[in-house]
Amino acid sequence: MAAETRGYPFTAFNFEVRIRREGESAPLCGGAFAECDGLDMTMEVKTIRQGGDNRRQIRLTGPAAFGQLTLKRGMTKGFDLWKWFSATLDDPGLRADAEVVLFAADGSSEQARFVLSRCIPVKLKTPALNAREGVVAVEELQLAYETVSLPQASR
Numbered sequence: 001m002a003a004e005t006r007g008y009p010f011t012a013f014n015f016e017v018r019i020r021r022e023g024e025s026a027p028l029c030g031g032a033f034a035e036c037d038g039l040d041m042t043m044e045v046k047t048i049r050q051g052g053d054n055r056r057q058i059r060l061t062g063p064a065a066f067g068q069l070t071l072k073r074g075m076t077k078g079f080d081l082w083k084w085f086s087a088t089l090d091d092p093g094l095r096a097d098a099e100v101v102l103f104a105a106d107g108s109s110e111q112a113r114f115v116l117s118r119c120i121p122v123k124l125k126t127p128a129l130n131a132r133e134g135v136v137a138v139e140e141l142q143l144a145y146e147t148v149s150l151p152q153a154s155r
Contacts (some may be wrong), residue, residue, distance in 0.1 A: 014103040017071060019119070019143075021084065021096045028084055028096055031076030031138070036100055039114050040067035041148055066148055069098065069116060073127075074138040081141060085121045095119060098143060116145040 015036055019028040044062030088094045098116040103109060123142035 014105070014107055016101045016103070018099045018101065019096050020098075021094070022118075029076050029078065029080035031074050031081070033071040033074035033138075033141075035072040036069065037072075038067040038069040038142075039100060039116075039148060041065065066145055068122065069100075069119070069143040069145060071141040071143075072139065074141065076138060081121070081124060081138060085124050088121055096143075098145065113151060115149045115151060116143070116147070117149075118146040119143040120145075 017033055017036060020026070021028055041064055043064050046060040046062045048058040048060060050056070050058065084094075084096065095118040098119050100114040100116070101110055102112045102114075104111050120143065121141065122144050123140060124138065125140040127137050127139035
């Protein structure tokens with residue numbers, strides 16, 4: 001059995017999101033989110049027909065498009081995400097990189113890592129404010145990203 005097929009299947013319930021502004025080593029914020037959606041890429045396909053050959057079409061790869069990451073129901077210790085959003089309004093060239101790390105069922109072994117480059121915050125929404133909690137909550141954070149990659153994990 002190949003090394004890639006041994007072990008546990010990937011699970012979607014145990015993940016971590018890390019966001020770092022370009023040029024900075026410290027994470028943008030200390031927070032956690034309950035949901036993460038929008039890790040996707042699509043490719044436009046170009047179809048070419050060869051004259052006289054009605055039984056076949058040639059498919060060529062076209063430009064790729066990337067999704068928009070949506071993080072929901074998060075908790076953070078401060079207002080760093082709000083400050084980043086405001087800073088992006090002041091400097092439209094400001095970008096951050098994000099990583100979505102999937103962990104195994106044990107909660108510590110990394111199974112996969114998606115790297116999103118040059119992210120821009122496009123939506124930041126609070127939930128209904130409630131006095132029973134003492135942390136800053138984020139109902140939804142949406143990030144547009146330029147590329148997504150899945151680097152090979154070192155095992």
